[in-house]
Amino acid sequence: xxxxxxxxxxxxxPEGENLVLNCSFTDSAIYNLQWFRQDPGxxxxxxxxxxxxxxxxxxxxxxxxxxxxxxxSTLYIAASQPGDSATYLCAVxxxxxxxxLGRLYFGRGTQLTVWP
Amino acid sequence: NAGVTQxxxxxxxxxxxxxxxxxxxxxxxxxxxxxRQDPGMGLKLIYYSVGAGITDKGEVPNGYNVSRSTTxxxxxxxxxxxxxxxxxxxxxxxxxxxTIYFGEGSWLTVV
Numbered sequence: 001x002x003x004x005x006x007x008x009x010x011x012x013x014p015e016g017e018n019l020v021l022n023c024s025f026t027d028s029a030i031y032n033l034q035w036f037r038q039d040p041g042x043x044x045x046x047x048x049x050x051x052x053x054x055x056x057x058x059x060x061x062x063x064x065x066x067x068x069x070x071x072x073s074t075l076y077i078a079a080s081q082p083g084d085s086a087t088y089l090c091a092v093x094x095x096x097x098x099x100x101l102g103r104l105y106f107g108r109g110t111q112l113t114v115w116p
Numbered sequence: 117n118a119g120v121t122q123x124x125x126x127x128x129x130x131x132x133x134x135x136x137x138x139x140x141x142x143x144x145x146x147x148x149x150x151x152r153q154d155p156g157m158g159l160k161l162i163y164y165s166v167g168a169g170i171t172d173k174g175e176v177p178n179g180y181n182v183s184r185s186t187t188x189x190x191x192x193x194x195x196x197x198x199x200x201x202x203x204x205x206x207x208x209x210x211x212x213x214x215t216i217y218f219g220e221g222s223w224l225t226v227v
Binding site: 089 | 120149156157158159160161164174206208215216217218219220221
């Protein structure tokens with residue numbers, strides 16, 4: 001069974017800092033990893049999807065890296081803003097190779113607060 | 117753009133009651149999913165569907181049932197509600213192996 005761990009569980013930083021959120025998974029036989037953002041009382045929004053053949057993926061101030069061999073992914077947020085405050089979750093598919101994208105194992109998330 | 121729509125947003129059930137959480141998507145996605153999220157935990161897959169007429173169990177299916185008669189709709193049925201089913205329920209959809217889209221959630225309390 002795939003287990004996903006996110007560290008830290010919570011993070012509070014002043015505006016402008018560069019941040020690193022960590023995600024680790026136990027089964028390295030994955031074909032993608034996805035990062036999501038969840039705002040209070042809302043659903044999840046997909047931020048970045050990294051295929052197993054990729055090392056990293058970028059979208060604006062966000063950069064996600066993937067190291068399958070070590071079972072780790074990091075989400076880097078540059079020049080953080082108060083609007084970045086949310087919970088960030090990473091997710092990987094179930095270990096069987098026939099899985100669809102949506103059959104995901106989720107970490108518990110990192111709750112990020114960026115204060116002005 | 118409606119995306120994935122879930123109803124109701126909030127519901128309180130008594131132990132032993134039954135109810136259906138509705139989910140509809142307007143993106144013509146073939147894959148649909150139901151997840152639950154307990155406080156401070158990640159999401160866990162309850163059931164999923166790869167197309168109309170096809171459903172399968174996820175990680176935590178006990179106490180739930182689903183059906184998929186159309187591409188757009190994927191209702192989740194709770195039979196004989198129990199306090200352990202108090203949670204936030206998320207419906208999601210995707211097209212094949214592309215980005216997954218989530219609804220805004222349904223908060224369910226069983227008392």
